[in-house]
Amino acid sequence: MKYLLLLPLVLLALWLILRQRGSHRVQGKDPAHHKPEAVDPTAAQSPTEIIECARCTVHLPRTDAVAGLHGLHYCSLAHRQDAEGA
Ligand SMILES: [Zn+2]
Known part of the structure; x- marks a missing residue:
């Protein structure tokens, strides 16, 4: 009977973890990777x-x-x- 109460909580926790990982991937792609490296060389050269x-x-x-x-x-x-x- 305890498992019936725990199962939805475990599934909820897994869903939250997976959703956070997915959003981090999306956020990491846009601002972090390309823009600073692309801006710095042009600013340094000028x-x-x-x-x-x-x-x-x-x-x-x-x-x-x-x-x-x-x-x-x-x-x-x-x-x-x-x-x-x-
Ligand atoms: Zn002069």
């Missing part, structure tokens, strides 16, 4: 990021800029030396 010269405000790619003090960027060494007085 080859065409445009910055502004702190001296003459001309715009140029960051790869062509001269890094200065305080995180500033300049279009040339001459402008960096002119702005920083070095």
